[in-house]
Amino acid sequence: MTTRRQLLSAAATLPILAMPAPGHSQAVAPPVAPPVASPAAPLVVRQDFSFTDYSTRGGARVPVVRIGYQTAGRLNAAGDNAVLITHFFSGNGHAFGRLRPEGPVGWWDSIIGPGKPIDTDRFYVVASDTLVNLNAPDQHTVTTGPASVNPSTGRPWGMNFPVVSIRDFVEVQKRLLESLGVRRLALVAGPSMGALQAVEWAAAYPSMVERVMPAIGTGEVDAWMMGWLDLWCAPIRLDSNWRNGDYYGQGREAPLRGLAEALRIVTLHSRDRGWAAQFGRRPAEGQEPARRIQDRFAVEQWLDSAAAARARLSDANSFLYLARANQLFLNEYESPAAALSGAPRRWLVLPSQGDRVFPVEYSRELEAVLRQAGKQVELQALSGGLGHLEGVGNIAQAEAAIRRFLAP
Template sequence: MDTVKKQVFSLDSYRMECGETIPITVGFETYGELNEKKNNAVLVCHFFSATSHAAGKYSHDDADPGWWDALIGPGKAIDTDRYFVLCTDNLCNIQAKNPNVVTTGPRTVNPQTGERYGTSFPAFTYRDMAGIQRELIRSLGIEKLLAVAGPSAGGMQALNWAVHYPDMMDACVVVISGAQTPVLTSLAYLQAAIDAIILDPKWKDGTYDEGEEPEAGLHLALQLMNLAAYQYGWYESSFPRDAKRDVISPSYQKNPEFAEAFKEAVSKRMQPYDASHYVYTARAVMMHDIARGFDSLEEALGRIQARVLMIPCVSDLLFPPQYSKQAVDIINRKGGRASYYEIDSPNGHMAGVVDAHLFAEPLASFLRGKDI
């Protein structure tokens, strides 16, 4: 694949699900070519901590390609010789400090005040992201998508597309996600992470200055999310105990070496992250509920016209497989076409990203019109 370029999409005003209207700007990337009929487009949506850089490299010197590069490219499951693939940066992208991310969020300057939005920024949802992506798609002259796909928060966006724009897509692929964020996931990893950030004295209701950021709170928030992203075995091998070197210190302040190794790994990851964007994104994931605005989950999922493929992981602690099974059962009971493909990996929730080879073949078949 050739090197990819970041593009920018803006709307002078966008009405959010919460009722507020603001101007928005987000980045996006494309892979492959849009055909003459403009009927070969696939929208890929990114997960919680990712960006629109789903595949390829910005330059040949880049160490790593995009996060779903194993699936997107010539001859791959999402074949760029066949499909035109798009991926957008989400609102409040937590990698706000990443120079390759274009996002609107609390660290953006409010054009009406000349000051950063801070916590006056309206709460966003993944229904909002689907609506913004819809405007982008239309601006490119695309009337209907072949598919919308994504892992985790990307799957939440895909389902919002399927429910709210049912006639604009043929297929929906939901990886390690579901129709509603589990309450345990919301409380144990998301609300607790939000609390960790806002209890940091440097939080200042989101008005902190550059260089005075609530890094301690953000670090703890990231620890909480990371601890649920993988499965038990991954942590045992990645941060092993060493009984020969593990000497009991008289001070409680000295952490075991495996704990320090984990904290250091989190510190390296958090460099491009912003605390206020993390708070807003965590809230959006908590608020993910396809049934919102409908009388029931059954009514919401009954609106889906697209073929649906749900791909959970057996060892996922954040979205256990029963949530995917529930959605598949409801869709089929309501007369839809939903398939279920379960993967097994020690990588837990992150298997939907790092173990893409486990579902590449069924994904490719599904995109070509075959039910799994």
């Protein structure tokens, strides 16, 4: 049984679309335990990749781009045994292994490693940070975005940073892969926003991708989901400390209250009733909400504490840019059908039955589009009480399907 101490300790690893704290990349959410690895879990080294003069899909120029990444396994001589793992809204590239001997394992470590479904004895696995990464303040995350210094001014970009899309994430990843000698991807896979990147890869560079595995994702961010993304962002914009994104200057306070409220909303949205059942209707310790309006219930107090802790490790402007990137998913195509008509043939789609962010019908619609285009698709729904987060914390339940999908 999950104890109150475990609930409170999870504040630093609060998922938002499956969100870990920086440097603690597993999605820890009561009552699910952190990903388990053996004492000999491989150590991975975080590396930096940079290049100059990037033109965004919107036509703006970024003088210097830097992202962090990690790899496991060996690239073969043909350069075609590579696997790209793409991360969720608030994650980073620490998808597998440990960064230090006693540190936590990556958020998909249960399925990536020697002998695991995504076998690093067979595949060369690459996982990178995205542009505008939420974890910009974290030493384990390397990203270019609104919190980065604009070399033209010597000051943080703030809201002058160009708008970027999921396609921009793909373009930067492609440059990284090319620098590593990768010619073809045996698989592109990721959960949530990572699923969006996997689908965008399939649309943009189908000849470079053999298989696609989107988990807890969708083939379309429609008006309903766009509305939700805007609601997530609203508390940040209402915080007086946000100052239209100009809060990086000396003596100015970051909009932590608005960011924490945004994280609190998304945290509940990304879970399901099964997760919340542990709190019941009980009051927070020492509180009497039936007598005092300011007193809190246990679930409210946990969400407040966890979101406040996570906000201190995040960047509010980056949250806004990430939300816009999600809204721009596949925006260069008339429809999902148009985007995926020439996509790779083989797909494994992994929705979660209790998902409130990308409900299972999103994946079934994606499956229908792919089948209409003549693709080979297997859909396996994940189950459990975590809702959207099943695709991170409990991805191992799809182990058999992933092994079949990747069988030689």
